[in-house]
Amino acid sequence: MTSREVRIAQVFVQLADTMVGDFDVAELMLQLADACLELLEVDAAGLMLLDANGELRLVASAPDAMHDLEIFELQSDEGPSLDTIRTGRAVVNVDVVQATERWPRFTAQTLAAGLRSTHALPLRLRGDVIGAVNLFSKVEQRLSDGDIALGQALADVATIALLQQRASRDEWMLAEQLQVALNTRIVVEQAKGILAESSGLHPAETFHYLRTFARRTGQPLHSVAWQVIKGPLATRAVIPYESFPAES
Amino acid sequence: MAKMDRVAELLAEVQGSTTPSGFADRLVHVGRDAMNVTGVGLSLMSGAGPSAVVAATEGSAQLIEELQFSLGEGPCVDSVKSGRPVMHGDLALTATQLWPGFTAGALDAGVRAVFAFPLQVGAITLGALDFCRDAIGPLDDGDVQEAVALAAAATALLLHLQMGSQPGEVPVDLAGHLVDRAVVHQASGMIAVQIEADLADALTVLRARAFASGRPIVDVARDVVSRNLRFTRDDL
Numbered sequence: 001m002t003s004r005e006v007r008i009a010q011v012f013v014q015l016a017d018t019m020v021g022d023f024d025v026a027e028l029m030l031q032l033a034d035a036c037l038e039l040l041e042v043d044a045a046g047l048m049l050l051d052a053n054g055e056l057r058l059v060a061s062a063p064d065a066m067h068d069l070e071i072f073e074l075q076s077d078e079g080p081s082l083d084t085i086r087t088g089r090a091v092v093n094v095d096v097v098q099a100t101e102r103w104p105r106f107t108a109q110t111l112a113a114g115l116r117s118t119h120a121l122p123l124r125l126r127g128d129v130i131g132a133v134n135l136f137s138k139v140e141q142r143l144s145d146g147d148i149a150l151g152q153a154l155a156d157v158a159t160i161a162l163l164q165q166r167a168s169r170d171e172w173m174l175a176e177q178l179q180v181a182l183n184t185r186i187v188v189e190q191a192k193g194i195l196a197e198s199s200g201l202h203p204a205e206t207f208h209y210l211r212t213f214a215r216r217t218g219q220p221l222h223s224v225a226w227q228v229i230k231g232p233l234a235t236r237a238v239i240p241y242e243s244f245p246a247e248s
Numbered sequence: 249m250a251k252m253d254r255v256a257e258l259l260a261e262v263q264g265s266t267t268p269s270g271f272a273d274r275l276v277h278v279g280r281d282a283m284n285v286t287g288v289g290l291s292l293m294s295g296a297g298p299s300a301v302v303a304a305t306e307g308s309a310q311l312i313e314e315l316q317f318s319l320g321e322g323p324c325v326d327s328v329k330s331g332r333p334v335m336h337g338d339l340a341l342t343a344t345q346l347w348p349g350f351t352a353g354a355l356d357a358g359v360r361a362v363f364a365f366p367l368q369v370g371a372i373t374l375g376a377l378d379f380c381r382d383a384i385g386p387l388d389d390g391d392v393q394e395a396v397a398l399a400a401a402a403t404a405l406l407l408h409l410q411m412g413s414q415p416g417e418v419p420v421d422l423a424g425h426l427v428d429r430a431v432v433h434q435a436s437g438m439i440a441v442q443i444e445a446d447l448a449d450a451l452t453v454l455r456a457r458a459f460a461s462g463r464p465i466v467d468v469a470r471d472v473v474s475r476n477l478r479f480t481r482d483d484l
Contacts, residue, residue, distance in 0.1 A: 073429055183331060186371075186433050187371045189430045189437070191371075191437060193433065193439075195437075196434065196437070196438055196473075197438040197439075197442060203434040203437070203438070229371045230371075
């Protein structure tokens with residue numbers, strides 16, 4: 001095996017390892033987004049789910065400190081993720097510059113964020129599409145068939161994870177799980193705001209510390225976010241004081 | 249899955265009311281008529297427990313809400329605590345030990361099944377929407393979708409009511425109250441620290457500013473995150 005193949009195998013083993021017991025679905029989604037960055041050599045990745053209202057919502061993204069979450073969020077209206085969900089087919093190797101007519105708002109935001117190529121792969125569940133993995137590159141990028149298959153395999157892990165978290169006895173359980181996953185995301189954003197205001201960092205920069213704290217203490221991300229919001233967890237416990245920006 | 253269109257439709261339907269309590273009242277009646285349930289109730293919750301019954305359809309739903317309010321137990325309470333839907337398609341079978349007082353009272357009133365959906369915006373929990381039925385059985389898929397859409401509409405309504413604006417005076421786009429952009433939640437967190445209050449108050453302050461200045465809430469939130477706009481305790 002080449003070193004890349006070995007690395008791919010390692011990532012899948014690591015993901016499988018995470019999916020035991022009552023695991024943290026939010027953290028797993030983040031690991032998947034990170035894996036896309038590493039294995040597919042893209043510059044940004046987002047996992048999006050359709051919520052119960054048919055809106056497309058971001059549940060995880062990489063890199064951690066990404067500011068332009070808008071390129072994911074606006075795709076409820078237009079963009080490659082919406083297209084892949086509608087058709088159930090992958091939308092790959094799109095040069096954003098050529099897509100102005102197809103997705104005017106999406107194109108403008110993406111180029112403003114310094115990104116050039118995009119790909120979207122469906123999250124498929126028994127004939128239904130429940131979301132999408134959306135990838136971006138700063139340069140013109142063509143994924144090979146092997147890369148696309150690898151991306152789809154990562155997308156399938158995300159779908160399995162959502163089902164695994166709790167055995168799905170009824171249809172409403174899935175709807176519920178999606179809702180909980182989406183709500184977790186909001187709790188994390190709220191906690192990022194609190195950490196940002198108390199530290200002087202930008203909210204995007206605080207996420208790295210929140211996630212590191214969760215890993216170090218072996219707690220789910222949403223639980224750490226709750227502790228930040230409800231008080232017991234002080235900002236300085238999460239972000240070392242020396243990481244605070246100097247007073248301006 | 250229920251569509252965003254359905255939430256917008258529900259909100260347009262209840263917009264006809266001119267009083268805040270009328271909004272919620274219409275919503276529970278729309279829910280009762282659209283679903284295979286006997287009654288629908290909407291209760292507010294605080295950390296301490298149920299804080300107010302906002303609306304309930306006539307009959308068993310009113311009783312269910314009153315029971316939860318006075319006993320501090322029931323589907324609404326658990327749903328708000330866990331942040332998840334609570335489903336008891338056969339109340340006598342599954343809830344007797346869980347909520348002894350509530351279950352006894354509900355069964356006496358002829359209620360056989362109860363379901364509750366939380367009204368949440370991240371860590372902000374506003375309350376829950378309760379459904380009851382005089383026959384046992386689960387909610388079918390279509391009813392679950394409708395309940396989720398009703399809960400989304402109720403959340404928008406409550407955010408609007410919290411803001412304290414006068415619905416009769418200003419045409420209000422209630423659908424605009426469904427906030428789910430990351431930047432809005434980040435800004436809420438920052439404002440909570442600035443005004444030394446909780447996230448619910450922070451979101452209210454942010455919405456009020458957007459409303460008063462006629463700007464989209466996302467734009468005002470961006471100003472907060474980029475530190476071009478700050479709030480103080482006086483804004484509360």
